[in-house]
Amino acid sequence: MIRTLRSLLTGAVLLASSIAAVAAPTEITDALGRRVSVDLPVKRVALNFNFEEFTAVAGRDGWQKVVGISRAPWEGWRPLIFNRYKAVIPNLAAMPDIGHSDDSSFSAEKVIGLKPDVLFLSEWAYRALKTQTEQIEAAGIPIVIIDYNAQLLDRHLASTRALGKVMGQEARAEELATLYEREYRDILARVEKVKAAGAPAKKVYVELGQAGADTIGNTYNGTMWGKIITTLGAQNIATGKIPGPWGPLNGEAIIAENPDVILMASSSWVGKTKAVRTGYDVTPEETRASLKPYTERPGWADLKAIKAGEISAIEHGLCRTLYDFVAMQYIAKRLYPEAFADVDPVAAFKAYHEKYLPIGFSGTWMLAGRS
DSSP: OHHHHHHHHHHHHHHHHHHHHHOEEEEEEOTTSOEEEEEESOSOEEEOSOHHHHHHHHHHHHGGGEEEEOOIIIIITOHHHHHHHHHHSGGGTTOOBOOOTTTTOOOHHHHHHHOOSEEEEEHHHHHHOHHHHHHHHHTTOOEEEEOSTTOOHHHHHHHHHHHHHHTTOHHHHHHHHHHHHHHHHHHHHHHHHHHHTTOOOOEEEEEEOSSOTTSOOEEESSSHHHHHHHHTTOEETTTTTSSSSEEEOOHHHHHHHOOSEEEEEEOOOTTOTTSOOOBTTOOHHHHHHHHHHHHTSTTTTTSHHHHTTOEEEEEGGGSSSTTTHHHHHHHHHHHOTTTTTTOOHHHHHHHHHHHHOSSOOOSBSEEESOO
């Protein structure tokens, strides 16, 4: 009789635990402050962007729950990096494609057909896909917004914590959020101290070094590198001189402004043979060689930045990410070398890889044209 009663009680406890594990509606606060109910733990996840941020928070094992991604903004835009992740996350190779907002291929039907427990969606895709998101939510699939593109501290932190809560990695997410906030605030505190001492604002010019020195690439105003420049207390020479958030700046205007620092946004773009090169497979010698034609542009030899050796390559993919603090550190170090003498952004990026990413650190990511 006693043994039977114990068996019944044990069975009841196991049944209750099983039910709790199957479905527990939990409120998630996403990057936009939206409160979204998600049944945790999730078993099936769809992901539209921020793949490396997802990996840092959820870990390699988190990818076992992913049933669909937008392939274009990772495999299409950054194929060499995608292939590195694919080598250590095998299910990426045949991962179903849910389409992409920028080329109008995003498919609500594909998302719904995959039956995810949650869809992680970037803020800009959420704004562009109103009809599709309404269809997805009507099908009972919650959407959690992730936003590192706004370059706002609170959204970086909220995005990281939302990823962690949904994926059952709250402690890891909190560690990453704490790391980011500490480094971000340290950078701004150092800059504020320098500015308080009366240091003049240096002029900075940033250009997308993709098409080669004979073509003036986009510069940025109020977003991406432009936002970082002004956040660091420098003067972005493109401010007020281009009609939108990005676009080319007139070559004569660049020379007339005579910048103190020049930044060439660079990467390992496929098929862009004249581009400034950075990335996992790029040596410092290759980076400097790809920068050299830019220093030889007509009229550039007399620019203050070129005379001082202050032209740098910086990986375009570092901007608007969970690890963009390393790009901020690098640029701040070029602007205020004494205040950031003890800061090593390359070492910081290497440490980030070693602790949070499944692929090894290598290559060149940020480098001055002259040692």
